[in-house]
Amino acid sequence: MLVNLHIDRIDHLVLTVESIEDTVDFYTRILGMEAVTFAAGRMALRFGQHKINLHQRGREFEPKAAHPVPGSADLCLLTALPLDQVLAHLQAHAIVIIEGPVRRTGAVGNLNSIYIRDPDGNLIEIANLLGTDTETST
Numbered sequence: 001m002l003v004n005l006h007i008d009r010i011d012h013l014v015l016t017v018e019s020i021e022d023t024v025d026f027y028t029r030i031l032g033m034e035a036v037t038f039a040a041g042r043m044a045l046r047f048g049q050h051k052i053n054l055h056q057r058g059r060e061f062e063p064k065a066a067h068p069v070p071g072s073a074d075l076c077l078l079t080a081l082p083l084d085q086v087l088a089h090l091q092a093h094a095i096v097i098i099e100g101p102v103r104r105t106g107a108v109g110n111l112n113s114i115y116i117r118d119p120d121g122n123l124i125e126i127a128n129l130l131g132t133d134t135e136t137s138t
Helices: 020-030 083-092
Strands: 012-017 034-038 042-047 050-056 074-078 099-105 109-117 123-132
Touching: 012 020, 020 034, 020 042, 020 050, 074 109, 083 099, 083 109, 083 123, 099 123
Parallel strands: 012 050, 074 123
Antiparallel strands: 034 042, 042 050, 099 109, 109 123
């Protein structure tokens, strides 16, 4: 008998990075995530009910992505902190704003977003959810 598979949510994703130390510093100090160690020394970043596992380039854990490359990710992170306060925080840490604030459409509603890059060049969108709708993400 066939079933209709339904995915509920993302549990974790993996970033392949040049330096786990630099990545942990950025995501904890700048973005307020929690660094966690699991499974005999592996590193991850936890926020809310989500986790980003970190793989050191050239020493990835198996199984891994077909082409793990630092700097190839594009992540959208939601915060309840007003975007003007986020901007002030980022500017205080000399983080370059790539774009924004700009309006975007997220998974469950409209977003007010700013864009920065992490130490590997991954594009990081930090956004406030403005309202809900049924449009798809841009």
